[in-house]
Each structure stands twice: as structure tokens, then as C-alpha cells.
Amino acid sequence: MRVFLLIWTARGALYLGPWLQDTVELWREKSLSNPYLKSVLGWLPAGMVIGVVILTMLFTAHSRMSQNFFGDKEAGLWLKAHTPADAKVMTQDVAVVLYADRHWVPSPNTDWAHFMAYARSHDANYLVVKDYKLVEYQPQLAHILQKGVPELELVFSFEEPHFPGWKTLVYRISKLSDE
16 A cells, blocks of 8 residues: 555646646746756755655664564574584574574473473473563463572573663573472
């Protein structure tokens, strides 16, 4: 739909140029003899539309950039710099392991006992979670944030710059119990 509006706006700008020339000629009560002035008046509306479109794109890009989450990238780069190349990272966000260049173990949405059994069966070394996602989407695992668990050791934390209080957490799975 936006494309059609843009096409209509561009077509309107093309018609607006000659209209502006005619309006200036009627206002001055004589024909424009300067070809440069005619050219400027002819292309002025199109230039204004292009300027508005460029400014709109810049403001839209800025607002979208301020809504990006950088935790996956930061956690991945930290893992790449601080873990062995054969480390296995358990997370729901595949971007983390792409930045880390490590083996991905998909994080299950289950209770704690099954969660750890899954981690054990896949030999996961690290767990990457977003605190707000745990609270909102996996409340059965929210105790990791509140009380902590002996199997996990927090080794890295990144707070989102545009969302204060939202953190990406990296845990080392230090002890896999059989509970």
C-alpha cells in the first residue's frame, strides 16, 4: 500500500511543477523567460517530496534501531572470546551461537528437572537466557533468576541499552546433577 501512495505522491509532484510555473507566471502577469527559474520551479515539488521521503526514512531507521536487542550479539561475542571452540551453548536464540561460532543446543520449554536432563543429555556447557523471557514465557524456570541454582554459575550479563532492566545472561553449567 505504501508503494501506491509513494507513486501517487511522485505523480502529484510531477504535476505540481508545471502548476507552480503557471501560478508564478499568472502572479507576475508575464511569462517566465529565465530557463533556470523555470527548471527550478518545475523540479522544486519533486525535490521537496524526495527530501521528505529521505527524512522519513532516516527517522524510521533511527526509531527501529533504538528498538533492536543487542544481547544476543554481546553474549555471542563474549562466548566466542571466553569459551573453547567445542563448547555447546543452550539457548532459544540461534543468533547467540552464530555470533559465538559454537555448537547450538536448543533450549527446551519444560520444567527444571527435564530442562537439566536435556542439558545433560546434550552435554551443554553454557546457558544463555533473557531475564524478561524467562519471567514472561517460562515462569517454571524463573527461579533461576530469583534464587539461583547450584548447577548454574553466572559468568556474563548484558543490559539492553534501550530497555533498562532487560538483561541477557550467560551461565556456565558447572554441575549437572541427577535430581
